[in-house]
Amino acid sequence: MPDPLLSVTGLSVVYDTPRGPVTAVDSVGLTLEAGEFTAVVGESGCGKSTLMYAVAGLLDPPARVAAGQVRLHGQDLLTLGRRELDALRWRDFSVVLQSAMNALNPVTTLAAQYRDAMAAHGTYTKDEIRARSTEVLALVGIDPVHLGSYPHQLSGGMRQRAMIAMALLLTPDLVIMDEPTSALDVVAQRSLMVQIKELQQLLGFAVVFVTHDMSLVSHFSDQLLVMYAGQIVEQGPTRTVFDHPAHPYSRGLLEAFPSVRGPRVPLRGIPGSPPDLASPPPGCRFTPRCPLAHDACHHTAPDLYEAGAARSRCLLHLTEAAR
Ligand SMILES: Nc1ncnc2c1ncn2[C@@H]1O[C@H](COP(=O)(O)OP(=O)(O)O)[C@@H](O)[C@H]1O
Ligand SMILES: [Mg+2]
Secondary structure: OOOEEEEEEEEEEEEOOOOEEEEEEEEEEEEEEEOOOEEEEEOOOOOOOHHHHHHOOOOOOOEEHHHHHHHEEEEEEHHHHHHHHHEEOOOOEEEOOHHHHOOOOOOOOOHHHHHHHHHOOOOOOOHHHHHHHHHHHHOOOOHHHHHOHHHHHHHHHHHHHHHHHHHHHHHHHHHEEEEOOOOHHHHHHHHHHHHHHHHHHHOOEEEEEOOOOOHHHHOOOOOOEEEOOOEEEEEEEEEHHHHHHOOOOHHHHHHHOOOOOOOOOOOOOOOOOOOOOOOOOOOOOOOOHHOOOOOOHEEEEEEEEEEEOOEOOHHHHHHHHHO
């Protein structure tokens, strides 16, 4: 069996805080094959960004990887030094964050930023850099005159697309996107989403796409990973999870973000908010908010159990799996 493109196993990330260690990512595993689109969903504060930063080697103190492996093409990224990782970033995988304003340098033109990104990874002539920069901008539908623009001269949507173009400069196999559309209005979000999907199909790279809005990815991702309180609570094919969400939290998320195309239903969502990860509730972490909680949930921490084509961290599926 060839190595998968990306394989994350038993990954835990801790923030060392004055109040003690906070485990923001708790034994997370995921596998991504070449060209696959995986979405990571969950409310704010559930550890999605921390997970992505850990995978991309971008964590800074007080965050540290406490356990686990991140393998890209079989190579463990967590054992690499910063320089070795810098050599892989942009070339083998790239990262697009929520706000391109934070990632793009405000005082240099797009042309200069694209040039620097390429020059850091190889020897390219001026003409080659110009040609490739023009090409990636065209891919995201931006007129190449904007190579001379500064980030603040572009609209929010254009900045995100310029960032995505930069992420594609060196044709990586994997693009990690952490809420790349969240700063945009709903219409701009959908159109950027469609564009990302078209690029992914055209160029064949794999995507890990993080969003707090589950409905955004329903038509775009192959696999879905639902995170709650630092843990994966459901994992499975996107269609399966949307049609038959196994975990009560997934069901709640679906109700909180009904499909834009679906019938209008009252927003029920999920009462309350995710727990403070400095002191998560004992047993199942979703118990305090769960409409289906029973006695055992208060003291028994569930594993991820088989639940049809998906896996679910819910005691209801323990009994099912044992049958
Ligand atoms: N700089 C930090 N210091 C301490 N704890 C942090 C810090 N950043 C995040 N956390 C903890 O990690 C949790 C997950 O944060 P994050 O990964 O940003 O979640 P998400 O991207 O799902 O909103 C937070 O709820 C918080 O407990
Ligand atoms: Mg986040």
